[in-house]
Amino acid sequence: MPYLIAEFSVANSHLAELAIALLAEIDFDSFEETANSVKAYIETAKYDPDALTELTNQLDRLGITLLSVTPLEEKNWNEEWEKNFEPITVDDQILVRAPFHPIDPTLPFVITIEPKMAFGTGHHETTWLMLHRLLQLEVSGKAVFDFGCGTGILAIMAAKKGASHVVAIDNDEWAYHSAIENAQVNQTPNLQIRLGDHTALLPHELFHLILANINRNVIVETIQALTQLLLPMGKLLLSGILIEDQAAILLAASPYNLAPTYYQTRGNWAILELTKVDTMLS
Numbered sequence: 001m002p003y004l005i006a007e008f009s010v011a012n013s014h015l016a017e018l019a020i021a022l023l024a025e026i027d028f029d030s031f032e033e034t035a036n037s038v039k040a041y042i043e044t045a046k047y048d049p050d051a052l053t054e055l056t057n058q059l060d061r062l063g064i065t066l067l068s069v070t071p072l073e074e075k076n077w078n079e080e081w082e083k084n085f086e087p088i089t090v091d092d093q094i095l096v097r098a099p100f101h102p103i104d105p106t107l108p109f110v111i112t113i114e115p116k117m118a119f120g121t122g123h124h125e126t127t128w129l130m131l132h133r134l135l136q137l138e139v140s141g142k143a144v145f146d147f148g149c150g151t152g153i154l155a156i157m158a159a160k161k162g163a164s165h166v167v168a169i170d171n172d173e174w175a176y177h178s179a180i181e182n183a184q185v186n187q188t189p190n191l192q193i194r195l196g197d198h199t200a201l202l203p204h205e206l207f208h209l210i211l212a213n214i215n216r217n218v219i220v221e222t223i224q225a226l227t228q229l230l231l232p233m234g235k236l237l238l239s240g241i242l243i244e245d246q247a248a249i250l251l252a253a254s255p256y257n258l259a260p261t262y263y264q265t266r267g268n269w270a271i272l273e274l275t276k277v278d279t280m281l282s
Contacts, residue, residue, distance in 0.1 A: 007038070150213070243270045
């Protein structure tokens with residue numbers, strides 16, 4: 001699948017994270033940060049030069065400068081991962097690894113992600129925050145929905161924690177196939193992967209926990225629909241958001257009887273948990 005790389009000059013990590021959040025909203029799906037730059041990756045078929053130009057004008061005013069947009073050289077991603085990526089651990093309980101990394105038998109949860117270019121390997125702060133919170137939540141025997149699943153890492157973790165039924169959905173065909181492959185590698189038969197958005201769910205499907213590691217705009221646009229998919233006292237776990245996005249999300253959630261019950265940050269990124277406190281929507 002052909003990709004393009006857009007490279008930006010940034011002055012600090014806060015601007016880098018802001019650039020990533022905004023670029024994700026126009027379909028860039030993978031990112032690489034250095035001390036003074038951000039490389040953003042997008043499928044060639046999804047690239048909209050007008051959208052990038054409009055966003056670039058906004059970024060320029062913030063001190064974020066577009067340097068180049070170039071085709072991505074075809075690479076052996078197994079080799080690239082082996083050279084550049086290390087396995088990660090979360091709270092000394094979860095190991096996220098590629099197949100060529102050794103397994104640590106002392107950790108209770110091992111998630112194997114096939115080495116392909118993907119957003120959702122645990123290296124990003126938002127994925128780490130979601131995994132950290134999943135460790136704290138009671139998931140066993142519950143129904144879980146992963147909305148915008150990417151590699152499937154969060155859905156796989158929920159399945160490994162004993163969820164009775166896990167549905168993971170992504171509207172990106174590449175992510176859909178990647179999640180299927182990772183579910184098979186991790187031997188999680190209680191996990192279903194579907195292509196589409198929340199409308200791909202069946203009318204009777206309701207969930208105790210919904211995971212949405214996406215971005216602020218998608219969360220705001222779909223929060224009513226997601227609330228309707230929650231069982232009473234169900235939890236909506238949101239990330240992919242910057243700290244300053246919290247107010248906008250709470251405002252969008254305010255008509256739907258969603259009470260904030262957990263909040264944490266890592267770097268400039270945040271995770272927000274909302275609990276459905278009433279079965280009747282306003």
